Amino acid sequence: MNIEYLFKPEIEQKFPRLERLFEQSKEDFWNESTVVDWSQPIDMVPEKRRALARVLSIIYYGERAALEVSAQLISMVDDEECKFALAAQVIEEAKHVSVFRRVLTKLDQIHPVDPWSKRLLADLVLVKDTVAKLIGMQLIVENVANHLFVEIGRACEEAPLLSEVLKYVARDEKKHTGIAAIYLPKVLERTSTLRLEFIKLRQVYWSFCLDRTIYNHRYDADALGIDLFDAMIKGIKAQERLVESMGTRRGIWKNRFLESLSLRMYRKHNEENERRAQQGQKGKAWTRAA
Ligand SMILES: [Fe+2]
Numbered sequence: 001m002n003i004e005y006l007f008k009p010e011i012e013q014k015f016p017r018l019e020r021l022f023e024q025s026k027e028d029f030w031n032e033s034t035v036v037d038w039s040q041p042i043d044m045v046p047e048k049r050r051a052l053a054r055v056l057s058i059i060y061y062g063e064r065a066a067l068e069v070s071a072q073l074i075s076m077v078d079d080e081e082c083k084f085a086l087a088a089q090v091i092e093e094a095k096h097v098s099v100f101r102r103v104l105t106k107l108d109q110i111h112p113v114d115p116w117s118k119r120l121l122a123d124l125v126l127v128k129d130t131v132a133k134l135i136g137m138q139l140i141v142e143n144v145a146n147h148l149f150v151e152i153g154r155a156c157e158e159a160p161l162l163s164e165v166l167k168y169v170a171r172d173e174k175k176h177t178g179i180a181a182i183y184l185p186k187v188l189e190r191t192s193t194l195r196l197e198f199i200k201l202r203q204v205y206w207s208f209c210l211d212r213t214i215y216n217h218r219y220d221a222d223a224l225g226i227d228l229f230d231a232m233i234k235g236i237k238a239q240e241r242l243v244e245s246m247g248t249r250r251g252i253w254k255n256r257f258l259e260s261l262s263l264r265m266y267r268k269h270n271e272e273n274e275r276r277a278q279q280g281q282k283g284k285a286w287t288r289a290a
């Protein structure tokens with residue numbers, strides 16, 4: 001951040017869409033302690049309950065990292081409209097940490113962090129580059145989380161408490177990916193090609209970590225009735241739509257070959273499940289963690 005900016009008397013308004021996001025955050029404000037009836041039970045069969053707790057634990061650590069990263073970004077970006085939108089995000093992420101802690105305690109327990117998700121989240125918190133943080137956390141991780149909320153919501157319709165919580169959290173997360181989609185084009189424009197190459201390499205690493213995290217939880221997805229092959233295709237499309245909305249692909253890494261390799265793993269997993277079902281076996285899904 002350029003310190004001179006802090007003492008400039010003129011007010012520059014360069015991002016009206018970020019200002020609207022800030023207004024939206026204030027209108028959407030919700031108190032997680034009072035809007036949700038926490039006395040409601042979560043009725044779910046034990047296998048599904050445990051699988052859901054393992055998946056929501058990934059989200060829980062992700063929310064804690066998002067709280068750190070959004071707070072760091074306030075002092076890293078130069079434009080006030082972006083600082084305002086990020087300041088709103090900080091309080092929203094704090095609420096998300098709080099709700100997932102409550103849900104997990106009610107459901108089962110907070111499970112230890114997945115090692116690959118830990119590598120990814122630690123890197124996003126520790127990386128010093130503003131653009132890398134914006135792409136990694138705001139554009140990629142927030143969007144994956146958003147997509148995951150839709151899948152979990154669909155898979156756990158029998159638990160109204162969970163649907164309610166996910167509805168509030170997902171509404172916030174859309175604004176967080178919005179911050180990246182609105183702000184990144186301008187920032188990417190003035191980022192050097194060399195720096196962008198470094199950030200693209202980082203994206204390869206993050207994408208690998210994400211892939212490993214999801215694959216490690218394939219049996220939990222089975223227990224929840226989530227088809228990961230189908231979910232991955234939808235997730236890739238959602239990421240594409242988000243990048244398209246930026247109007248630039250500068251600095252954004254994508255590799256269709258690696259995507260198809262990853263999809264192949266989930267197709268194989270589905271085929272294995274089908275084979276087991278035909279043989280009348282109960283898949284590992286219902287009995288053990290990944
Ligand atoms: Fe969040």
Ligand SMILES: [Fe+2]
Nearest residue numbers: 066142173176
């Ligand atoms: Fe978020």
